[in-house]
Amino acid sequence: MTRLSWTAWVLLVSILQISGETKNVKNYNFMDIRECFQEKKSFVVVDSFYGNISAKHYRNQTQVNCTIFVKTNGTELENYTSSIQETWPKINNHTIFKLHISKWHIKKDVHMYVMYGKFCNSTQFNFTGEKCVFNTRNEDCHIRCINTSTVCKESTYSEESCSNMTPDLRNDYIINISTTTTNCVNCNNPVKKPEEKKVLNTTLTSGGGEINAAKAVKLMNDISNLAANISGSSAEITVGEGVKGVLVKETHKDEVTEVLFAYQSPNDSINIIDNTETLKTFSRAVTVPKEAFDKAVAQNVSIPFAAVFRFINMAKDEKNSTVLGNEVLAIEMGATIANLTDNINIVFTNMTYRGIPSCHSWNGQGSLPNWTSDGCVTNITEHGITCQCSHLTFFAILMTPLNETISASDFKNLTVITQVGCGLSMFFLAIVLFMHFLSRRIKASNATNILINLVCALFLLNLTFLVNNYVANLKNSVGCKIMAALMHYFMLATFTWFAAQAFHLCLSLYTGGKITIHRYILKIAITSWILPSVIGIVLLSIGKYGEQVISYQNTGNAADNVMMCWITDNSVHLIINIGYYALVFLFTFTTFIIMMSWLCCLRNVKGAKAKGDQSSINIISVMGLCFMLGITWGFAFFAYGVFQVPALYLFTILNSFQGFFLFIYYYKTSRILPPPSDVKSSSVSNITDKTSLSSFKNPYSTWLS
Numbered sequence: 100m101t102r103l104s105w106t107a108w109v110l111l112v113s114i115l116q117i118s119g120e121t122k123n124v125k126n127y128n129f130m131d132i133r134e135c136f137q138e139k140k141s142f143v144v145v146d147s148f149y150g151n152i153s154a155k156h157y158r159n160q161t162q163v164n165c166t167i168f169v170k171t172n173g174t175e176l177e178n179y180t181s182s183i184q185e186t187w188p189k190i191n192n193h194t195i196f197k198l199h200i201s202k203w204h205i206k207k208d209v210h211m212y213v214m215y216g217k218f219c220n221s222t223q224f225n226f227t228g229e230k231c232v233f234n235t236r237n238e239d240c241h242i243r244c245i246n247t248s249t250v251c252k253e254s255t256y257s258e259e260s261c262s263n264m265t266p267d268l269r270n271d272y273i274i275n276i277s278t279t280t281t282n283c284v285n286c287n288n289p290v291k292k293p294e295e296k297k298v299l300n301t302t303l304t305s306g307g308g309e310i311n312a313a314k315a316v317k318l319m320n321d322i323s324n325l326a327a328n329i330s331g332s333s334a335e336i337t338v339g340e341g342v343k344g345v346l347v348k349e350t351h352k353d354e355v356t357e358v359l360f361a362y363q364s365p366n367d368s369i370n371i372i373d374n375t376e377t378l379k380t381f382s383r384a385v386t387v388p389k390e391a392f393d394k395a396v397a398q399n400v401s402i403p404f405a406a407v408f409r410f411i412n413m414a415k416d417e418k419n420s421t422v423l424g425n426e427v428l429a430i431e432m433g434a435t436i437a438n439l440t441d442n443i444n445i446v447f448t449n450m451t452y453r454g455i456p457s458c459h460s461w462n463g464q465g466s467l468p469n470w471t472s473d474g475c476v477t478n479i480t481e482h483g484i485t486c487q488c489s490h491l492t493f494f495a496i497l498m499t500p501l502n503e504t505i506s507a508s509d510f511k512n513l514t515v516i517t518q519v520g521c522g523l524s525m526f527f528l529a530i531v532l533f534m535h536f537l538s539r540r541i542k543a544s545n546a547t548n549i550l551i552n553l554v555c556a557l558f559l560l561n562l563t564f565l566v567n568n569y570v571a572n573l574k575n576s577v578g579c580k581i582m583a584a585l586m587h588y589f590m591l592a593t594f595t596w597f598a599a600q601a602f603h604l605c606l607s608l609y610t611g612g613k614i615t616i617h618r619y620i621l622k623i624a625i626t627s628w629i630l631p632s633v634i635g636i637v638l639l640s641i642g643k644y645g646e647q648v649i650s651y652q653n654t655g656n657a658a659d660n661v662m663m664c665w666i667t668d669n670s671v672h673l674i675i676n677i678g679y680y681a682l683v684f685l686f687t688f689t690t691f692i693i694m695m696s697w698l699c700c701l702r703n704v705k706g707a708k709a710k711g712d713q714s715s716i717n718i719i720s721v722m723g724l725c726f727m728l729g730i731t732w733g734f735a736f737f738a739y740g741v742f743q744v745p746a747l748y749l750f751t752i753l754n755s756f757q758g759f760f761l762f763i764y765y766y767k768t769s770r771i772l773p774p775p776s777d778v779k780s781s782s783v784s785n786i787t788d789k790t791s792l793s794s795f796k797n798p799y800s801t802w803l804s
Contacts, residue, residue, distance in 0.1 A: 270287050344408035385407050460492045553597070601686050647662070
């Protein structure tokens, strides 16, 4: 026995002595030594051979420690699988000792004691403490304690330092154990190519060069068989033109982590990525979470795997939908994966596109794709598009065509008019609220109470609209959803108070101003404030709020985008907003016609008077009634086709004056009047309290006289 071997055996016996009790000792030769790193400590002895000795308690047979003998400059490990190679440390000695460990060791929280030199004896060193001291030396015996979880924490991949490494060492973390200070050189390239390459002789294309969707489904269903035939841990798979994939196997179920895939362009190979920071440097990325592997293991998948395939130019669906980049991605794990809480992320960044993107999936049923947005959430930022999906299947980003009939100049003009109009409207609405606050001790009529509620809803709607774009630009998804929900709620509340105004006028005409409903205003207030909140809470809970892209056509024939927080589902917008206001508009417009007919009738009965100011007052009366009932919002219905631009200008300009006319209306109708016995005519607010159809008293007599 050589002197070095004798020293190693002396050291071995010493280590076994300090481990606690007498042990069962087993020898291994290139076995998987993962169990040696399950405990806090492990011992690595620099020697002239490979092997390990594990020590276990007699009673409970639990692992206490391992002594691993590593041959200096050994090459025998190259003949073994990557699973074996990654667990064995390596020692190189070219004038200095260098320890090579893998990413597998880095993930462990182990104190690795590396020993080299002569006449090492355990009584000279303290292995029992929790503190890991890198440099310990006694005469000719050296011990380096390496905390695997922290030693390389601050190091980054250095291509220059690792360029001269042999291929089997290029993914290692290298620690110089000849020095007395902690150090680490990171040669673990975070962008990895698959270990194997496989070409499948399968034809997926049909006439016209499109990929047959049904054949693509069959390919994904056969991936489990392909995974069983792969000897390594990963493989690149090519299936004819336009179809490439990568398969990654996790051979140890208890060590499964998330798997990251990425590529730069549709023609590039798909890479396996080590960390999320590197993932951000690619234009396309896929993240398969650990939860998905856990679900696959729970369904008795023997060797967990994840396969990502990219299909270029797949056959379109029956709607002839446009797919972003013409790229369809498919993910297969050999099991049914659904209802994930840690979603699968598919990211497309730095993409040039026209239209509104939306993440969709297809379950593989049918001869053509049948895309649905169920189970996927679309997040659009200035950098790209992220699809967060809770299941495995085929994925694509479908593009909704833009409505670009509005030019850049019209869009900017409308934006300025809207912002100025909202500010002006808020100013007059605030005056109304302030005046009402000052006169709060005087009991207001029913009409005034309803008007004040409408003013509050409209004021808050204008406020949320003005700050909406600012919140959207913060790129805070939670904040944007809350902003969208608030703005939507106040808009629906405003619509509801329009209807409440119309209902109050109709009921007053019908009852001759003698409304006897118990707690009348309270019931109207509860209905008008609570009903919109129910709608808003439901939409918020099912994830229908978020960032919305508003596009317009600029002079350079490219679509410019403005972000706002709003409803992300166009179908919900049409049903809830357009449908809701359509019902309100029919009711309020009918009420408006009835009121105008009655006013004309009263004028004819009353006869002609001095007409100096009558025409201008009539306009104010009509406009006040229009704004009180929200009639001007009806111009949004005509914002289509050739009428789009004129209707939008009318809509924004008229609604900019809504606050002003409601202020005039409030000022005219809420004045303190003399006792009823001295009044010859009543105001609009008193139509419900002091007027009857039989008396033909004009509710607008204070304006028309």
